[in-house]
Amino acid sequence: MKKLTGENELLTPGQMSQQTGVSIDTLRYYEREGLLQSINRNTSGHRRYNADDVRWVEVLRCLRTTGMSMEQLRTYCQLGDQGEHTQPERLELLLRHRRKVVQDIEAMQQSLILVDHKIDFYKKAIKMEGKQ
């Protein structure tokens, strides 16, 4: 009988991976790299993730999706570990990141305009060829 929800809402690595969309290997890698700390273990040393861990991994995913580097992520985590007094620094880090992300999105949108021109060009060229 497989437990689907029980055991105090704790997730096995496999369940965690499914829930977050992050591979088991990557979860362990993040832990090694200091992005994931104090993960609970059961009596035999297997990881058991809790709801906080799930939420944190979702934050990590958002930051990775927006292109934050492992190094910055590590810095961010370390600040978190150092206590509430680092909140201004963490805010600063996120604001810096945000500015970069907005720039990146704008660069992509700008580049997309040229791609669209190319697309239009091909559409017209193909249509012409049909008529010619």
Next chain:
Amino acid sequence: MKKLTGENELLTPGQMSQQTGVSIDTLRYYEREGLLQSINRNTSGHRRYNADDVRWVEVLRCLRTTGMSMEQLRTYCQLGDQGEHTQPERLELLLRHRRKVVQDIEAMQQSLILVDHKIDFYKKAIKMEGKQ
């Protein structure tokens, strides 16, 4: 005396690099990888880029900025080499790419929302702490 514009509008690698923002090494790398073809050479074997090359590198940059892989880029170039009859395929490739880019941008914007929530959280937390 250094020529700044002369020589039939042809650009040296250094000038090309400056103009396009792509490093000399990367320009050569792209050439090796088949992304840049039939680059002219002067009598001593040095590259001389023309206006078409500049425009093409700008296209490459847009495609790279939007995350097209080297492999797809190579495919796109090869199709171009095969003549006008590959235009429908090239159009298809660009349309596929476009869809992916739009998705990527949306994913980033979505992730940015969560980052913004975190930012708000810190802003409030810091303000509270000041008042408390």
Next chain:
DNA sequence: TCTTGACCTTGAGCGCGCTCCAGATGTTAG
């Protein structure tokens, strides 16, 4: 003439973010 500097080629090296492997231990269904 000599030096400087841009360019050439070939091929190795690198940083990032995973991803995989080996070999051991734990867990569970039949």
Next chain:
DNA sequence: CTAACATCTGGAGCGCGCTCAAGGTCAAGA
């Protein structure tokens, strides 16, 4: 009890997109 499967650790390997190094050619200025 056993077979099959999940997890553990430590460390190696990989794919991508450059980037750099070594050793050479060539042209121009002092």
